[in-house]
Amino acid sequence: MFSEFLQYLFTGITIGATYALIALGFTLIYNASHVINFAQGEFLMIGGMATVSMTAMGVPMLLAVVLAVILAGLLGIALQRLAIAPAKDANVVTLIIITIGASIFIRGLAQLVWGKGYHVMPNFSSSEPIEIFGAVLNSQSLWVLGVGAVMVVALVYFFTRTLTGKAILATSMNKDAARLVGIRTQVVLMLAFMVSALLGSVAGIVVAPITFTSYNIGIILGLKGFVAAAIGGLGSGMGAVVGGLALGVVEAMAAGYLSSDYKDAVAFSMILLVLFFMPRGLFGAKIVERV
Amino acid sequence: MFKNITRRASKFAAIAAVGLLAMNVQAAEPIRIGSFLSVTGPASFLGDPELKTMEMYVEKINKDGGVLGRQLELVHYDDAGNASKALNFASRLIRSDRVDIIVGGSTTGATMAAVPLVAQAQIPFISLAGAVVITTPVKKWVFKTPQTDRMAAERVLNDMKERGLTKVGLISGTGGFGSSGREQTLAAAKEMGGIEIVADETYGGSDTDMTAQLTNIRGTKGVQTILNFGFGQGPAIVTRNYAQLGIDLPFYQSHGVASDGFLDLAGSSAEGLRLPASPLLVPDSLPESDPQKPVVEAYKSEYEARWNEKVSTFGAYAYDGLMLAVEAIKKAGSTDKAAVRDALESIQGHVGVTGTFNMSADDHNGLKADSFRILEVQDGGWKLIN
Numbered sequence: 001m002f003s004e005f006l007q008y009l010f011t012g013i014t015i016g017a018t019y020a021l022i023a024l025g026f027t028l029i030y031n032a033s034h035v036i037n038f039a040q041g042e043f044l045m046i047g048g049m050a051t052v053s054m055t056a057m058g059v060p061m062l063l064a065v066v067l068a069v070i071l072a073g074l075l076g077i078a079l080q081r082l083a084i085a086p087a088k089d090a091n092v093v094t095l096i097i098i099t100i101g102a103s104i105f106i107r108g109l110a111q112l113v114w115g116k117g118y119h120v121m122p123n124f125s126s127s128e129p130i131e132i133f134g135a136v137l138n139s140q141s142l143w144v145l146g147v148g149a150v151m152v153v154a155l156v157y158f159f160t161r162t163l164t165g166k167a168i169l170a171t172s173m174n175k176d177a178a179r180l181v182g183i184r185t186q187v188v189l190m191l192a193f194m195v196s197a198l199l200g201s202v203a204g205i206v207v208a209p210i211t212f213t214s215y216n217i218g219i220i221l222g223l224k225g226f227v228a229a230a231i232g233g234l235g236s237g238m239g240a241v242v243g244g245l246a247l248g249v250v251e252a253m254a255a256g257y258l259s260s261d262y263k264d265a266v267a268f269s270m271i272l273l274v275l276f277f278m279p280r281g282l283f284g285a286k287i288v289e290r291v
Numbered sequence: 292m293f294k295n296i297t298r299r300a301s302k303f304a305a306i307a308a309v310g311l312l313a314m315n316v317q318a319a320e321p322i323r324i325g326s327f328l329s330v331t332g333p334a335s336f337l338g339d340p341e342l343k344t345m346e347m348y349v350e351k352i353n354k355d356g357g358v359l360g361r362q363l364e365l366v367h368y369d370d371a372g373n374a375s376k377a378l379n380f381a382s383r384l385i386r387s388d389r390v391d392i393i394v395g396g397s398t399t400g401a402t403m404a405a406v407p408l409v410a411q412a413q414i415p416f417i418s419l420a421g422a423v424v425i426t427t428p429v430k431k432w433v434f435k436t437p438q439t440d441r442m443a444a445e446r447v448l449n450d451m452k453e454r455g456l457t458k459v460g461l462i463s464g465t466g467g468f469g470s471s472g473r474e475q476t477l478a479a480a481k482e483m484g485g486i487e488i489v490a491d492e493t494y495g496g497s498d499t500d501m502t503a504q505l506t507n508i509r510g511t512k513g514v515q516t517i518l519n520f521g522f523g524q525g526p527a528i529v530t531r532n533y534a535q536l537g538i539d540l541p542f543y544q545s546h547g548v549a550s551d552g553f554l555d556l557a558g559s560s561a562e563g564l565r566l567p568a569s570p571l572l573v574p575d576s577l578p579e580s581d582p583q584k585p586v587v588e589a590y591k592s593e594y595e596a597r598w599n600e601k602v603s604t605f606g607a608y609a610y611d612g613l614m615l616a617v618e619a620i621k622k623a624g625s626t627d628k629a630a631v632r633d634a635l636e637s638i639q640g641h642v643g644v645t646g647t648f649n650m651s652a653d654d655h656n657g658l659k660a661d662s663f664r665i666l667e668v669q670d671g672g673w674k675l676i677n
Contacts, residue, residue: 004506007536011502018499116335118524120556129535136502136536211499212524212556220497255503260492261465 003134008256009249010132014141014210016248017148021203022225023232023240024151025196030234031159032168032192035095039079039103040200041222042110046072047201048213049110052119069201075106076197080190088186103218110215121208140209147206148241151199155237158195168192172235227267231274233281242282246270321364322357322626324349324616325390327380327405328419328609329397332372337397340594340606341419342367345394347597348613358617359624366390370401377401378408385412391626392619394612396420397605399467406433415632417616419608422471426655434635434655436611436645440468440520442660443546444476446567447518448486450665450676456516456541460490460508462501462529464521468547469493472520489514494525501525502532509538516540522547527556534560541565546663549604554671565676567663569604569645576675582642590644604645611643 022044029037050068055061083102084095124143129136159165170178171188179185204213211217228247232239247267254266274281326345329338349365357363366388368380377396384390385408392415396402399422406425409416409432418425418435425435451459459480463473473493480486490511492504508517517540519529526548533542542564544553549568554561570577570587577584590610594602616631618641623630638657641648646662666673 004510007506008503011500011506015500117552118527118556120558129537131537138535207499212527214524217497221499252500252503256507260494260504260507263498264495 004256006133006135008252010135010137010141011256012249012252013245014138014144014248015251016228016245017141017144018203018207018211018221018244019224019228019247020241020244021144021148021151021206022200022221023229023244024155024237025200025203026226026229027235027237027240028155028196028199029192030229031172033084033095033189034092034172035084035099036226036234037193037196038096038099038222038226039106040196040225041218041220042103042106043072043076043197043200043218044204044207044221045110045213045215045218046075046106047204048121048208048217049114049119049204049215050201051205052121052208052213053114055121056119065205068205069198072197072201072204073194076193076195077190079197080193084189084193085186103222107215107218114215116215118212118214120212121205123209124206138210140206144206144210147202151202152237152241155199159237164188164191224267227271231271231281233278233283236281236283239281239283321362322359322620323364323366323388323390324613325381325384325388325393326365326367326395327370327377327384327393327401328367328395329372329401330369334372334398336603337419337605338369338372340603341395341397341609342369343598344594344606344609345613347594348610351593352617358620363617367395370397372398372401374398374400374404378404381405381408385409385414390414391628392616392631393417394419394609394616399425402433402435406430409433414628415616415619415635417612417635419605419612421468423475429653429655432632434615434650434657436608436615436643436648436656438546438645438658438660438662439475439656440472440545441475441479442658443567443663444472444479444520445483445660446663446665447543447545447565448476448479448483449660450565450567451516451518451541451543452483452486454516454541457486458489458513458515459486460492460511460514460517460540461488462490462492462494462504462508462517462519462521464496464523464525465493466496466522466525468522469520469525472545472547476518476520494521494529496523496525498525499528500532501529502536505529505532505536505538509536509540514540516543518543518545520545520547524556527553530557530564531560534562546604549666551601554668559671561668562671563668565665565667568666568673569607570664570675571602571604571607571644572673573664573666573675582647583644586642587644607644611645611648614643615641615648 025040047068050071051064054064079102083098123140126139129138167183167188171185175185228244229240232243251263251267255263328341330342349363353362370377394417396418399420402418402420402425416433421437423439423441463469480488490508494501519526526544544566546567570583574587574591591602619631619634622634636650638650646658648657650657665676667676
């Protein structure tokens with residue numbers, strides 16, 4: 001009985017950590033521009049697919065990971081420069097629609113380059129699962145959790161201690177004022193897209209040994225990541241992590257104790273409940289807008 | 292005067308010659324085989340090997356002198372996996388291309404879209420899609436070559452019973468293939484008796500972890516074996532989770548993942564699992580006495596030599612469809628549609644790649660559940676279990 005509960009919990013935390021990493025990417029771009037970047041899932045896909053295809057060509061794993069992350073970073077910059085920047089005076093909704101278009105484009109490109117098949121990536125360390133009180137934990141889950149924790153700490157440090165991070169925050173609060181004090185807002189935006197792409201691709205690489213990877217893996221994981229970010233309160237790093245973990249655990253518990261048929265329904269009704277009672281999410285900033 | 296007569300005579304001769312020529316042309320007019328397949332789009336993994344197989348064997352048959360002394364002509368359209376396109380193309384094949392027989396329909400959706408049209412036009416149609424609904428209830432003009440998922444379910448449950456496993460935990464995908472497989476497994480278990488489905492779990496098509504469902508099944512009282520009915524990457528994830536959880540119950544998969552791609556994805560976790568599959572996966576381990584052995588070996592080597600890619604069970608459905616059509620036309624001695632249909636229905640003991648076809652008025656598929664072979668994964672490869 002207890003071992004079953006523990007198994008559901010481990011499953012939930014592993015999936016949840018994945019969602020959290022994706023949610024962090026959403027948070028970052030939202031903080032910089034109030035845009036919800038629906039191409040976030042594609043960064044995840046690029047990370048996984050590029051690593052797999054490069055290792056298949058004989059590139060050593062570590063180098064392949066670094067190159068894949070760089071590729072995703074460049075793609076993030078390209079997305080901001082070529083798709084978002086030209087529409088600079090457009091409102092936020094238009095920009096969000098642009099990111100949806102970009103995601104479809106990237107997905108199509110990936111399908112042409114890498115085909116439609118699913119690909120495997122080996123575990124980073126041993127493929128033997130770890131057994132705790134009768135429940136088993138995939139050793140890759142520890143990597144997901146570890147990498148996730150490092151990312152969160154790094155992001156918190158970036159936003160509170162570095163000038164660039166503060167510049168991003170300033171831009172998000174008031175673009176004109178930020179420009180007046182000498183912040184080059186276009187560069188800041190580009191930076192935000194790049195960092196968020198890096199985050200996404202790292203997430204894609206660490207989860208690929210668990211989920212497999214293919215050209216369309218970004219759709220549903222991206223969507224779940226967005227749900228996690230919204231539950232946590234868009235814009236809050238802490239919220240993204242808590243939202244992701246909560247979503248993962250609720251999903252696993254629903255599949256285990258209720259019925260696997262209702263797993264997704266439970267997850268998506270969770271966002272309704274949270275937004276109904278706490279419209280700004282669990283950790284959302286308590287801003288009152290004057291009308 | 293005389294000049295006039297000769298002129299008339301030569302005119303007459305010319306007309307007669309043209310007439311003769313026309314008759315000759317008519318005699319040598321090719322037999323037109325129509326086809327609509329999902330060569331591109333989401334079902335391209337079906338349509339692509341099917342089209343390659345059809346092209347290749349139409350060529351081969353023509354080189355060997357054709358059928359009834361006439362050449363074959365393949366008229367093909369790509370429905371891209373879209374049922375309404377399939378309907379348009381079926382209509383074009385019948386009305387403007389005036390084909391003699393249709394062999395095609397990669398997916399159940401495309402097939403069922405074309406069925407009413409085919410029935411109305413009264414033209415024989417051999418479908419290459421899987422679902423039970425295509426030939427149950429029997430439709431006068433519609434035949435099909437792949438086994439149904441019902442047969443796969445029966446084959447697996449029989450193998451379980453033979454091993455003394457009677458309490459089954461079922462886990463299935465919620466996609467079309469998985470949910471139809473689930474229904475057929477439940478129905479087959481009820482009908483067969485002596486075997487019971489004690490757990491019934493599902494997972495979504497893009498789920499990335501099924502440990503919760505498997506833990507549930509493992510915790511079900513009395514469960515002796517687990518069956519996964521699904522398609523795509525889901526079953527590979529189930530297989531991996533199964534190995535991670537260290538479940539030691541006998542494990543079965545469906546024919547939906549009977550391909551080498553599945554082995555690549557699931558890796559060493561697939562070791563020891565069983566599934567129903569076409570003999571095409573294990574041509575070398577078939578016994579010499581197996582009548583299908585030469586057919587399977589010939590198809591595999593010819594396909595691989597021609598296209599330089601691995602043969603797939605889906606291409607074999609097209610091979611069987613084309614060969615059944617050819618045999619029916621030979622038997623009928625003409626391309627008269629009603630005669631060909633009657634001939635198709637009376638085909639007995641036709642040895643194909645998928646199985647041995649015994650058609651009848653109430654069975655337009657002609658295969659039995661035992662045309663599936665039970666394979667076990669051993670040392671990263673397929674092993675035939677007798």
